[in-house]
Amino acid sequence: GVTPNIAPSMLSSDFANLSSEAQRILDSGADWLHMDIMDGHFVPNLTIGAPVIESLRKHTSAYLDCHMMVTNPLDYVEALGKAGASGFTFHVETSKDNWQELIESIKSQGMRPGVALNPGTPIGEVYPLVEAEKPVEMVLVMTVEPGFGGQKFIPEMMDKVRILRKRYPSLDIEVDGGLGPSTIDMAASAGANCIVAGSSVFGSSEPAEVISLLRNSVEK
Numbered sequence: 001g002v003t004p005n006i007a008p009s010m011l012s013s014d015f016a017n018l019s020s021e022a023q024r025i026l027d028s029g030a031d032w033l034h035m036d037i038m039d040g041h042f043v044p045n046l047t048i049g050a051p052v053i054e055s056l057r058k059h060t061s062a063y064l065d066c067h068m069m070v071t072n073p074l075d076y077v078e079a080l081g082k083a084g085a086s087g088f089t090f091h092v093e094t095s096k097d098n099w100q101e102l103i104e105s106i107k108s109q110g111m112r113p114g115v116a117l118n119p120g121t122p123i124g125e126v127y128p129l130v131e132a133e134k135p136v137e138m139v140l141v142m143t144v145e146p147g148f149g150g151q152k153f154i155p156e157m158m159d160k161v162r163i164l165r166k167r168y169p170s171l172d173i174e175v176d177g178g179l180g181p182s183t184i185d186m187a188a189s190a191g192a193n194c195i196v197a198g199s200s201v202f203g204s205s206e207p208a209e210v211i212s213l214l215r216n217s218v219e220k
């Protein structure tokens with residue numbers, strides 16, 4: 001099967017202590033750090049950008065899984081690449097006309113391209129990007145409306161995950177929003193292998209236990 005990647009969302013961490021929060025969660029067994037970059041336009045919330053990624057990069061060699069909730073992702077590629085981002089996942093809703101150029105430029109900056117889709121976006125919209133000559137290497141299926149942590153998981157999104165897993169047996173499929181001990185089995189059995197979890201991990205007094213529970217569910 002595909003390798004599990006447990007990706008705690010730093011959106012639920014204490015942003016004023018980002019490097020120690022990152023270290024704490026990596027010490028608890030996290031594989032990736034999920035970085036939610038929001039522009040206050042594509043989503044009604046504003047978070048961080050390349051300067052914060054650059055600062056965090058000085059403190060960790062971890063995979064920085066950047067989720068770009070921005071209207072013009074192409075404008076951020078160079079800065080994110082230079083800042084040391086590892087993955088660059090843009091939203092298909094923002095990139096209907098220029099996704100080929102976007103994928104190329106992400107790769108040329110040494111980052112791994114991914115595509116995300118909102119709950120209301122049909123799964124077929126990502127097929128051309130996965131089947132392209134220069135393809136995305138991950139699909140992020142949103143399981144909440146993007147913008148905020150701590151929302152309720154939308155189980156209907158598991159149909160998208162199942163369809164993707166059947167069509168692409170070795171693709172990295174990420175789920176994001178409302179994942180935790182009570183929803184992980186639905187996501188894992190549908191075929192997701194990259195698991196974003198914000199409030200369930202950072203809200204726990206035993207994050208290592210939550211991370212290992214998530215990992216065990218994907219592995220079984």
Ligand code: DX5
Nearest residue numbers: 146147149150177178198199
């Ligand atoms: C929502 C973000 C998520 C969010 C997940 O727009 O993309 O990554 O931080 O948080 P939880 O796990 O609390 O739903």
Ligand code: ZN
Nearest residue numbers: 036067176196
């Ligand atoms: Zn996210």
